[in-house]
Structures are given as C-alpha cells and as structure tokens.
Amino acid sequence: MPHKQHTYNKIRESLIKMMVSQSLIPIAILALAIIFSVNAYDPSPLQDFCVAIDDLNGVFVNGRFCKDPVQVNAEDFFFSGLNVPGNTDNQVGSNVTTVNVDQIPGLNTMGISLVRIDYAPYGQNPPHTHPRGSEILVLVKGTLYVGFVSSNQDNNRLFAKVLQPGDVFVFPIGMIHFQVNVGRVPAVAFAGLSSQNAGVITIANAVFGSNPPINPEVLARAFQLDPYIVKELQARFGP
Template sequence: MKGIHFTVIAFTLLAFACSLASAFDPSPLQDFCVAIKDIKNGVFVNGKFCKDPKLAVAEDFFFSGLNMPGNTSNLVGSNVTNVNVDQIPGLNTLGISLVRIDYAPYGLNPPHTHPRGTEILVVVEGTLYVGFVTSNPDNRLFTKILNPGDVFVFPIGLIHFQFNIGKTEAVAFAGLSSQNAGVITIANAVFGSSPPINPDVLTKAFQLDKNVVQYLQSRFWSD
C-alpha cells in the first residue's frame, strides 16, 4: 500500500514539475544551438533551426552597439533596444536575453507584459518610477522610485511600466529569463489591434462611452 501511495505522489510531483517547466524556455540538451535561417543542414530545436556545432563561430555569440542611445523621439518618449535570439543566434535554447531602455525626460515605457519571461531591471542613469500589478482578484500595485544602481524585478506575465520622472534622460538595462520573452503593450493590443476589436466589447469592458472608445481606436499606437 505504501508503494502505491509513493507512486501516486511521485507521478503527481512529476506532473506538477512538467507543468512548471512548460511555462519557460526548455533546458538545453547541448552546449549551444546557434539559430540559423537556412534549414538545409539544420536541426529544429525550440522554435529555431540550429547549425552544426562544428560550424559555430564567435560572431554567433556576439552583439555590438548597446552603448548607443536609442531614439526616444516618439509619442511615449522611450526606446527599447533588444538583444535576444534574433540579434544573437547563439542565445537559442539558453533561456536569457537583454534589453537597453532609453527614456527622454518624462518618457514612459508604457504598461506591458512579457508572456515568456521575468525581467530584472537596473537603472544606470536618471530616476525612474516603476511598478507592476498582480493578477486578479487583488490587482495589487507594487511601485518604487529607482536611482542609478537600483534594481527591480517584474515577475513573468504581469503588467508593468517604467516612467522617467526626471528632467534629464534616463537609461536602464534589463535581463529577461527567456531567449525571446515577447511583449504585449496593453494600449496597443486593446485599442490598436488589426482588425479593431468591436467597440461594443471595449465599451462594456472599460465602462466608457462608445465615442471615447472609437476615439481611442483612431489614435496611432506605436510600439
């Protein structure tokens, strides 16, 4: 009888572990898997084709230019420079990536989520007001004002933002627990989808006048 109980518990824990693992990038089974676009001699692993490891070169693991400021002359006053598997093919299957975020004075990285990765952010220049909101039903807001050298974590999948509250430019770097964490900018997705969401849906969801919803849908939503 004890053996049966142990087996049931073991299978339950295994199923739980598998369910957790499915929410993140799978662990690599080799040293690296450099992503390639030419599939002729490749092997398909985790969404990318991989070149023969014997043909890998140092450039497959290299990116240059993260020292260059991004262009913040847009509607929100921020710019994200991605360094993920699309920029460094050698990141494929390694479950990590990096971004540089530049903020104009009072620039905003709008509320968004990363469906496939947790983010850890460090401020290099300026002062940022940052925060994230927990899931239903609590919807708790966690906020902090960050100065150079300060670090803040945004848990996977939760809506979060960064706002430059200073009169000067700000710079931050962030690591993400995915080779390509993805991003869903809330305003863009809700009011700027293609084709547009039926205004009746948004009117009821946001408890707004339909004219307001249609006005928001008519705006230009930039990523």
C-alpha cells in the same frame, strides 16, 4: 505535495487493476505516459549550444534550427551597440534596444536576453507585459518611477518604487508593468529577461490597436467608456 502524491498513488493503483484486462492495456499505457509527463520537468541541454539558423536542413530546437557546430564562431554569440542611445523622439518618449535570439543567434535555448531602455525627460515605457519571461531592471542614469500590478487573484495590487542609479527592480512574468522617467534629464536602464525571446504586449496598443479592431461596444462596456471615446482611441492606436 502530500495531496498530489496521494492522488498519484490512487491513479497508479487503478491503472494496475485496469491492466489486468488485455482490452484495457492500450488505455493504461496512455494513462501512464500522461502521469509521467505531468511529473517530469524540462531536461538539461544535451549539447553545448544550438546557434539559431534559418536552415530547413538543421535540427529543430525550441522553435529554431541549429547551426552545424563545426560552423559556429564567436560572432554567433556577439552583439555590439548597447552603448548607443536609442531615439526617444516618439509619442511615449522612450526607446527599447532589444538583444534577443534575433540579434544573437547563440542565445537559442539559453533562456535569457537583454534590453537597453532610454527615456526622454518625463518619457515612459508604457504599461506592457512579457508573456514568456520575468524581467530584472537596473537603473544606470536618471530617476525612474517603476511598478507592476498583480493578477486578479491578488486583488490587482500595485507594487511600485522610485529608483535611483544602481537600484534594481524585478517584474514577474506576465505581470503588467511600466517605467516613467520622473526627472528633468534623460534616463537609461538595462534589463535582463528570462527568455531568449520574452515577447511584449503593450496594453493600449493591443486593446485599442488590434487588427481587426475589437467591437467598440465590447471595449466601451469593459472600460466603462462612451463608445465614441473608444472609437477615438481605436483611431489613435489603430494600424
């Protein structure tokens, strides 16, 4: 912070000198605007809520249009169904039931969402990332092996634990993470995310199932694989 403040002071002094010249006033004003925007932070909401609605006549806030507050009702903040187990009869043996702004319009601008994750015995939620939110997970049934991998800057360290019912684990924003049911019975977990729509990038699907496909030679060199293996994986994960 001292270094940042020193840099800020130097820039400010330079701008004051520049503004002495009339011809440089527009440049100085622009530079000042940039400085203040860099030192600003997200403002607090100026309204109680902004219920998302597909209406071009509304007020556009955070990627959504706001519903007229007079027409807002309790249903805009409600969702029913997280008590229903998800279908885990698939290749990975898991199912994620998402409750974000698409299911609850009232979540718009609130920066939170929720998921229920069901795991078949030995099923997994494969390695993936959430580009717009951190995640906090609580296990309510079964036994999970969970973890995340830090960035290259932190030498790609693995942070992993085996969770029992009642245990909680946090996955930082953007980090590749996973959960695996290591028990013989189904497992259930609930997770909160710090975004109204955190997004998800499943690593294998994104790398080997992109549309159009990534050049196999690129992936072969990146993963140190034979190009024929890459093509086989692309055929398996492709659209």
